[in-house]
Amino acid sequence: MLIIIEHGSRKIIHYATTKNPNMFWLTQQFRNATLFGKTPKYLIHDNDPVFKFKDS
Secondary structure (H helix, E strand, O other): OEEEEEOOOOEEEEEEOOOOOOHHHHHHHHHHHOHHHOOOOOOOOOOOHHHOOOOO
16 A cells, blocks of 8 residues: 655545555556656655665
């Protein structure tokens, strides 16, 4: 399960579930959650290896 929450207001921005999360699924979920260029300033996550993002 992936839940993206706005920290200040605790508003749920996006949520999704899958039995087998992988980097492709996670990348697509972030694309869906950050439409129109609204990207987060920070990302707080657990230490799952799927969160190994490349620096742009």
